[in-house]
Amino acid sequence: MTNELEQQTVTALGFDADATREQALATLLEQVMSTYSVSDDEGPLADAVEAFLRKQSHLTVRRHGDTVVASTDFGKPQRVILAGHIDTVPVIDNFPPRWLEPGDPLIREDVASAHPGERVLWGRGATDMKASDAVLLYLAAVLDGRAEDGGIDPKYDLTYVFYDHEEVAAEKNGLRKVVEAHPDWIAGDFAIIGEPTDCGIEGGCNGTIRFDVITHGVAAHSARAWMGENAIHKAAEILNRLAAYQPADVPVDGLVYREGVNATLISGGKGTNVIPDECRVHVNYRFAPDKTIAEAKALMMGADCGAGLGNGEHVATGGMFEGFGIEMADESPSARPGMDSPLAVSLAHLVRERTGRDPLAKLGWTDVARFAILGIPAVNLGAGSPLLAHKHDEQLPESELTLLADILQEWLTSAE
Template sequence: MSVVELTRDLVSIPSFEDETAAGDFIAEWLRRETDADVTRDEVGNVIARKGDSTADSLALVGHHDVVEPASSQVAGEEYVAEERDGRLYGRGTADMKGAVAAAMLAFRDSDPAGELVFASFVGEEVGGVGARHAIDEGFAPEYAVVGEGSTGYSSPGVTDVAVAHKGRRGSTITAHGEAAHASEADAGENAIYRATEAVSLVRNLEPPAVEVTGETLEGSVVVTEIDGGTAMNVVPDRCEITVDERTVPGKRAPLDRVEDLEGVEWTVDQDLPPMRCDDEDFAAAVLEAADGAQSATPELVTKPHATDAGWLAAAGTECVVCGPAEPGEAHTDTESVSINVLERCRESYRSIAETWPR
């Protein structure tokens, strides 16, 4: 079976909101095509192991959930998967069933240097539900290659190796006041005014930054929503602000300072961790594998988006990101992936599985 055929099969299976059928397919394929120990946990993650269980483990990691498809990406009970102009189009081709297919084939075909693990998680698109569950249940490979997009970062068409990525912390700042009629404004306490003080504080925060592979990975802190007030003639007693913060490894913006303001509280709603690989030898080995699978010269790069690599890194796994998706492809109505790059990733994954750990 070719990587195109396997990707098409995976893409055609609906896996927005319910990933059960896609997980069934992956697990059944692995049991049929390999002699690996294949398990399916209670949330739907598929994990397979082969090789020397006493050696350090290398995991090829992906996810089989997708975001909601556009109507043009659905035909009856299946999702559309179309091949044209050297690319495969459809929801999930880039993010990230193409990489899952490449990893499945590499897992089957490789003679691993140590213990080789394949893992496809659920719920990556909704905060890493599957990865977090697996980690809580003891999933702890020493090393992982996460197949999220790393193609086209150093230059168009080149599949690079990302050794760091940003995280995302979403939070809410709530300002409390005291309602009053607007004709007697001094009788109340305007929550919007208190909220504007918090906005000013956020605007003046220094975004976190860290040096990785000779470049600066810089985070950001942005107020993205505001909601307050009930009527034109009422002094508001409540105002909420949402903040999008892109975090970097080892550093956070001191958003908790807003709680020093009178009547203001701060709540973290989502916290997707950043990732950085601290094992230079592992990063170099994956780069060597990627280099051997393509005519261009890949580089070690950083990635702006949070992935399941962040959860794994936070739990102690040395991670890199290497995959076929290009910037701007994921989550679009015309999502697609290069067939040549799928083949390249399949070979890269097989190569690193057979040479790492050293």
């Protein structure tokens, strides 16, 4: 982290007691956004989140690594988990953040068209997913169970989870680590992940596997290429198979998921005058929730290939890359929509009333899959457009904060 980035890191979160909801939400978002938290550097933001939550006397706060978990104990019959990751992908000249006033040329045309006359917060993490984090922090403060003293009493007990390392390999995921070390911290009846969804519900998620497809050759001087065997040239067949792939739309429990198989990295060669003896094409398969990880791997490399995380290279015995070497890099399961849960049904009904939107399929991978493994129904619901996640001009219209806060607070507090 550079000194400039360190200087932009704040150490305290909070808002004035007399602030309006809009002011409180905007303040929290600006503070969270101003804290640099690219994956592996979440510590300062985790510290600030923990300190903020410990000031709320109605919460029991626990921490594991850079994941902070805060829970109420109001004696309610059901518990809802509200989760958001605090890390971001790397900065691309989009930190520190700044507010853009209407008419600023940095406001995207699509954002300005959908939100005319509205200011926008621009910068890394605006949509993915610090806006949702700000809303969850606000709710953690105001849903205090003290209706008799002017506070707000939710109809559920609540667990807030702010976790690290979501944007990187699954083995680092802070939520995964808490589930393994302290499963009782994450017990509940329903979960909401604040991934960006334009304040609509996106159910389930695609699974993902990442692996290298490998070709081997024989090194030689490029002036005598016939003495070697060019591994990069052999990779042309891998690229041909990828180019021939047609993305599949897969209906699952009423929602339609789109699959994809793509090369995301390619490497090979050891010198500009050396015939390469190895080439690796890194492939990412995003598969619909009608498949397990084993079924997805079978489609790519055959059911008995034997390739697993950390066990080196194996030869694909079937599937899309039959005959090539395979080395696994990462894998995460898919999750079915889970929209038949009574809590999901009632939340979807409110979201439809407020936004006119029916649930859609979540095409990316999210931690709803982790909750699905635990048997906890979960949906994605968050502020900001998923189409802007990870973009250099990531930005969030201010009204998305209040819309998400309104939906969640009404659902968590209103009688059926």
